[in-house]
Amino acid sequence: MTNMTSQQRKLVYLIGIVVLLIPIIWLSLPSDGKDAPGGVLSQLRSQYELGEADLGDVDASSAAMNFALLGMRGMAVNVLWKDLDQQKDTKRWAEMQATTESIVRLQPHFEKVWDFNGWNLAYNTSAEWDAVPDRYYWVKQGAKFLKRGVERNKRSTELYYRTGKVIQHKVGYADESADYRKFFVSDPDPVFKNGPDPVVNPEAKDNFLVGREWFEAACVRELARPQHILDRSLFRSTPARCLFDYAQALQKEGKFGEETRAAWDHARKDWTESYGRETFHALIGPEESDIMLEMTAEEIKQQAGTPDDELRVRKAVDAYQKMTNYRYWRTRALAEAEPEMSEAHRFVFDAKQAYKAQEFDNARTAAFKGMEGFDKILKRDEYSSLTDEDILCEECLLGWKIWDDIYQVSGDKIPEEFPLKWLLQMKSDNSQIMGNVNKQFKRLFLDNK
C-alpha cells in the first residue's frame, strides 16, 4: 500500500466502498408494493409489522429526532428521565410536561413510557394541585397523553386499557369525582364554552360510557395481542363493569327514574348476554377447556365429556364467577330493576339531602323508608346474596346511621326493633364497612355535596 500513489489509494478506497455498498443495498432495498417486496430488512419489517406506519401514526419530528441522535438516543433518554424526576420533585410542572414530550419523541413505541407518564400526569401531578379545576386539568392531560400514545401505537392493547382506566376510574372514582364527572361534559376551561374538551370527550358523553368505549377497543385488540395487566376474565369484564358504574353513578347523583332503571337493565344484559357468553380457557383436569361464565346445566354437560369432567367444569365456572364477582353483579342488576329497590335508593338519597339541610324530621322519615325498602329486598331469597358485597351494604347502613343519629341528637328513645337491624348486627364487626359508613356520614356535614 505504501508504494501506491495517492490516486491509486483513492481508487482502492472507491472500489472498497462500492463493494461494501452492494450487500447494504441488497439488504435494505425498499419495498415497492406486493410485486416487489424489497430487501431482506424490508421483508422482515413487513413480516413483523415493525415499520413506523404499521405501529401507529407517523410523527415526522420524532423520527427526525431519533435519526439525528444516531446512537446517542439511549443517553439522551437517560438524561431526560433524570430531569423529569427532578422536575417532578421540585414541582416544575410545565418543564416536566415538556420533558415528557421530549421523552416520548425519543421512545414513541415504548409503551411503558406512555403508560408511566400518562399515569404520572393523571394521578400524581393532579394530586399535587389544590384547586379542583386544576386537578381536573392534569387528569385530562394524562388521558390526552395516553390517547396520543394509542395513536402512535395502534396495536397496543394495554394503552387502550390505560386510557379507559383514567377516564373510568380517575374521573369516576376520585374523591373529587362529583366535580370531575361534571367537568367531563362541561369543562371548566372557558375555551370550551361550557362544553366538553373534544379531545377526551368529543360527543359529550358520560365518563363511564366513554371509558367503556376504550375498554371495548382494548378487548378487540386483546384478541390479537395479549395483555399483561389483569387476568383475562377480569380484563374482558371492564366494558360491562363500566355500565354498572354508570348506573350506580346516576343513582348517586339522585337520578332514580326510568333512565337509571334502563341503565341497570342495559348493564345486566351486557353482563349476562355479552360478557357472560364469552369463552375463557380453564384448566379442566389435565387439559384446557373452553368455559363461559353464563352456562346452563345442559351446556356444562355438553362441554364435559364425563361426569367427573362435568364436576370440574362446574367448579371452574364457579371459580371464575367468584373471581369476577359475576353472580353479585347479575343479582344486583336484577334487584336494581325492581321499583322497590329504586324507591329505597331514592329515600336514602332524600334522607341525606334533608340531613344536610338540617331538616331532621324529614331526614328521619326518609331514612326509615329507605331502610324498610332495602330490608324487604334483601330478605328475599333471590337477593340475599347481595349482603356479601360492601357497596350496597354501606348505602343501607348509611340510611340507618342518619336515622340513628337523629334519634341520638334529639334524645328520643331508639326503637328496639327497626328495619335492617339484622344487617347491622351482621356487619357491626366489619371495621371496613363501618369505617366507610362513618366516613360517608361525616361528609354529610360538608355542605358542598
Next chain:
Amino acid sequence: MYFDPNEYLLNPFISFLNWVVVVGALTFVVLFVSMLNLLTTKGMSGIGIFFDELGGMAADLFQLSPRRIWALTRLTYTEAIRRKALAVFVVFGLLFMFAGWFMGDSKEIKPDQVKVYISFVLTAISWLTLPVVLLLCCFGIPEDIRLRSIHTVVTKPARRVEIVLGRMIGIWLIGCLVLTVMAIVGHFWIVRQIPADSQPLLTCRVPVYGTEMEFLDREGNSARSGVNVGDIWIFRSYIEGATKARARWRFIKVDESVLDSDGNLNFENSFSAFRSYKGDMTRPLFYDIKLYNPEKNLAYTTDPQPVNEFRHKLDKIPRKVTVDDVQYDILKDFVTANKDLLIEVSCIDREQYIGMARSDLFIRMPDRPFWMGYWKAILGISLTLLLITMIGVSASTMVKGPIAAVLTFVIYFLSLKDNHQFMDQLVFGQVQGGGFLESVYRLVMHLGPSAELPANPAFAVIQFFDWLLNNFLWLCRHVIPYSQYFNMPEFVANGFDVPLDTSIIPSLLVTSAFIIPCVVMGYFALRIRELESK
C-alpha cells in the same frame, strides 16, 4: 414553581474580597507555573529569565497600542469568518424552524409554559455560540504556530500582550455578532410563538425580597423552620392553620419607591397548599397577611385570601388602611424607624397547612418590559463567551488546540452549578465515602460509604493522598469560576428582571477577575515557548 434569586445574593464587601483573592490566586498560579516551566527547561538561569520577562511584560503593558490591538482583532475576526464560523447559523436556522414541533400546543399556553419557550431560546443560543467560540479560541494560535503564520505577526512591532488581547477581543466580537443575530431572531420567535392574548405573560417583574424570614411554631415560639409535610423537596416549610404558627419576613429600606403608581403596596406570593384532610375541595385554603410595627404596637391584617397554588398571587394593600376606625399610612405608621417593614403570614384553615419559602413573598415593583430582561440575559451569555474566550486563548498559547479545547471545556463544565456544588461538597467533606482513593478502595472491596475502614498503614497512606488531592481540589474550587452568576436566562424565564446585585455585578466581577491572569499566562507562554515547534 421553584426559583430562589436570593440564592445568589452577595455581600458587596465579601464579594470584593473574594474578587481580590481570586485574581491574586490566579495570577500567582500562572506566575508560579511559568517559573516552574522556566526552571525545568533552562535550569537556574530560568529565574533570571522569569524576572526579565516579568519586567518586559510590565513594560509592554505601559506601551500597549490600541491601534495594533485593533489590527490584530480585525485579523482574528477575518480569520474566523474564513473558517466558516458563521455556518453555525445553519444549525440555528434548522433548530428554530422545527422547535415548535417539540414545544407542545401554543394555543393552550399556560403562564408556566412561557418559561419553556424562553428557556429554550436562551439555552439554544448559549449552546450554539459556546462551541463556536470554544473552537475558534482554542485552535487559532496553535494553528498559526503550526502554519508558522504567527511569524508574520511576531516579527512586526506587535507585543505579545497585544497578540493575546487582539485574539481575545476578535473572537469575543465574532461571538457577540453571532449572539446578537441569534438573540434578535430568538426574540421575534418567542413573541411570535406566544398567542396575542398571552403576550402580557412576557414581562419582567421587579421583586424586592425580604432579607430575613423566620417561623413561629403552633405555640407561637420562634422556630428555625415550619412543619415538614413529608415533601421530598424541602424548599418550602409549612405553617399550620388556626394556630399561632406564622411566617415572618423583614423588608429593609422600605420607602415611597416600593409603591405602585396608585399608591398601593403590592405583595406577590406563590404559597403552596397542603391539606391534612381533603374536606371541601371546592373551597381553597386561605391565608392572611399582617403588617405590624412593634414600635407603635400597631397591626393591620388583610382579609383572608385564597391560596393560588403554583401561580402568582398579587395582594394589593392600599397606602391608607383603617384599623379600629382610625386611618393609618403604611409608610409612616408601619415602617419602623430603621425603615424596616415587618410582615406576618398565617393560615386560616384548621388542620390545614400553607407552605412558603423566603422567595415566595416579595414586594412587586412596577414591571419592566420583557425585552429589557431578555437583553440582560443575552449580556450574561456574552460574558460567558468572554470568559471562555479568555481561558481558551490563554490555554491555546501553552498547549495544542485539541488539548486547549478539552481543558477549556472541562473548566466550563466544572463551573456549572451542579458540578461546582459537587466540588464544594467534596472539598468540605460532605460526600460520604471519603476522597478519590478511599472511594476506589471501597468500590473494589465492596464496602458501603458508611462502613468503618481498618486502621492500618496502607489506609493511612490512602488518606494522606486523598488529603493532598483534596487540597488541590480546594485550589481548583477557588480558581474555577462559578457560572451560576452568569445564569441570567433563569431570571427572565421565570418572569423576573435580571437584578444588578445578584447577577450582573457578580458576573462582571468574575469575568474581570480572569482578565489579568489570562493575559499574563498568554504573554508568558508566547514569550517562553518555542514558536518553531509544531
